[in-house]
Amino acid sequence: MAMSPSEFLIRESRRRRVAAGFSQEALGERMNFSGSHVSSVETGQRPPTPKFLEAADEILETGGLLTRLYEDLVKADESPVWAREWLFYEEQAEALRTFESTAIPGLLQTEAYARAIFASGGLLTSEEVERRVAARMERQAVLRRENPPQFTAVLDAGALCRPVGGPEVMREQLLHIVEITELPHVRVQVVPKSAGAYPGLGGPFIIATMSDNENVAHLDHQVPGKVLVGGSDLTWILKAWEAIRSEALPHHQSIELISEAAEKWTT
Missing domain, CATH: 1.10.260.40 (lambda repressor-like DNA-binding domains)
Incomplete structure (x- = not known):
């Protein structure tokens, strides 16, 4: 071979x-x-x-x-021996910082919400949809492991009102975010619509900070994402994170906004 x-x-x-x-x-x-x-x-x-x-x-x-x-x-190489490179960094991280501009971040998604995302457009077979949903749910174990990473998610307010999967799915999803933020290491912030144009419109990403304080970032794309280890691109992402977070509401105010949005999703 x-x-x-x-x-x-x-x-x-x-x-x-x-x-x-x-x-x-x-x-x-x-x-x-x-x-x-x-x-x-x-x-x-x-x-x-x-x-x-x-x-x-x-x-x-x-x-x-x-x-x-x-x-x-x-x-x-499309199939390196260390397949799924990013997941290694995510699982070993001391801290994770993620931004999503159009949807709920993957680590916070419910099974029904994730299924609606993967099934949209009919691009995947039902078997592939279920495989990806299962992988996403398994990935979320990082937030509930022993000695979990400090996790901060910033999302655009538009994700709270985009009808993914229907009203019941959306209400469950938003209430799930409220529930998971009861964990002491999880923080969620929302960039309000009033922010207008801001650096987050450039797209989603996630940053992992390792035990040696090295930062690694992952950019999400339609095709497999890109891992950034060092270099000017990573520096730009770190600066973008600070700029985005400066536009976001404080944690408690954000949770109130998410709770209010959840109640508007009634069947």
């Missing part, structure tokens, strides 16, 4: 480490990563970030080989 680009990168990274006489622990120490981090990359359980590969290239004196392999081959 042919080796995928991501598998080739992993094999070459491991081969270069062994040839240089480093254990995983020793290499990690030189790179300012843990030995378990190096191990998880070499087993395909964790995606190698550009920062990781650049450090490995320098310590192993590869002449930039690993970074080139990633840039030239792996980024175009």
